[in-house]
Amino acid sequence: MTPKIPRRLAALALLGAGLALCSPFALASDPWPNKAIRIVVPYAPGGIGDIVARMIQPVLQDELKQPVIIENKPGAAGSLGTEFVAKAPPDGYTLLLALAAPQTLNQYIFKVGYDGVKDFAPITLINTNPLVLMVNPSLPVTNLKEFIAYAKANPGKLNFGGAGGLTQFAGEILKHQVGINMVHVPYRGGAPAVAAAAAGDVHLSFANYSDALTWMQSGKLRAIALTTARRYPQTPDIPTIAESGVPGFDVTGWSGLFAPAGTPPAIVERIANVLRPALQTPAMRKRMETVGAEPGGNSPAEFAKQVANDARKWSEFVKTSGIQVTQ
Structure with a gap:
């Protein structure tokens, strides 16, 4: 015969069970993820950030067994979408496909509502990519030396399209280092800026390699030089700006995945552990190379460093150069 439990003890037991279910400890033990995850891209569709986000989307969906939604939030040179994620709940359900400039540069040259280092939890570097100095074929220049000479002979008459960030800042740095005067014309994305150069609406553009590739191949834009410290293996005939007469010039683009600061380290590590091996597969490397990117895949700690x-480098350059840019 089962002994009877006094009513008072039974009531206390039920109350305790209810409190346990409502406690933050019980909620914290809920499995992650148990609903859709969104990746915010702070630029328009079609650019390198959007392309790379869609490359990693199926990897995350397959491994995490939840839908992954890509959401483009362009505006303010990438700062709009970046700020949105900085202020999102740190629960692992809102991530940022970040580009280098909104994360490490914009806060030093524009007024933004976030800190690119303190307000985010880095997950992993997705890729690195060069920018290409592209000119409309109507411009009578075929190399950087000729370009600089032409720009000096025509001060203020050249304009270049960019989408803020490094596509603008690369031009500003070149202006500062070689003493030329060009006017920046803003566009909402890298792809529209390059298309404008091909159409002759602007004279040139500092384009992400992925945005430049089709135009280079068609001959509708002329590649003058790369912004990175070394040549890119896919197009070894295109020299760098550094080797073409501007020593030390190095503006390297990258994409990386971030969560809002305060996201549980276990979630950050789990996402990193899904992506890192996937980025090193031959299939992913081949896909990256088709858009002029080299895959990353470092640890959260390495990426944070x-x-x-990068943020320290850009902060010091802005201070020492006195450079000013407009959105």
């Missing part, structure tokens, strides 16, 4: 170093 890289982001902090």
Whole structure:
């Protein structure tokens, strides 16, 4: 015969069970993820950030067993979408496909509502990519030396299209280092800026390699030089700006995945552990190379160090150069 439990003890037991279910400890033990995850891209569709986000989307869906939604939030040179994620709940359900400039540069040259280092939890570097200095074929230049000479002979008459960030800042740095005067014309994305150069609406553009590739192949834009410290293996005939007469010039684009600061480390590590091996597969490397990117895949700690170093570099350059840019 089962002994009877006094009513008072039974009531206390039920109350305790209810409190346990409502406690933050019980909620914290809920499995992650248990609903759709969104990746915010702070630029328009079609650019390198959007392309790379859609490359990693199926990897995350397959491994995490939840839908992954890509949401483009362009505006303010990438700062609009970046700020949105900085202020999102740190629960692992809103991530940022970040580009280098909104994360490490914009806060030093524009007024933004976030700190690119302190307000985010870095997950992993997705890729690196060069920018290409592209000119409309109507411009009578075929190399950087000729371009600089032409720009000096025509001060203020050249304009270049960009989408803010590095596509603008690369031009500003070149202006500062070689003493030329060009006017920046803003566009909402890298792809529209390059298309404008091909149409002759602007004279040139500093384009992400993925945005430049089709135009280079068609001959509708002329590639003058790369912004990175070394040549890119896919197009070894295109020299760098550094080797073409501007020593030390190095503006390297990258994409990386971030969560809002305060996201549980276990979630950050789990996402990183899904992506890192996937980025190193031959299939992913081949896909990256088709858009002029080289896959990343470092640890959250390594990526955090890289982001902090980049932010420090740009902060010091802005201070020492006195450079000013407009959105």
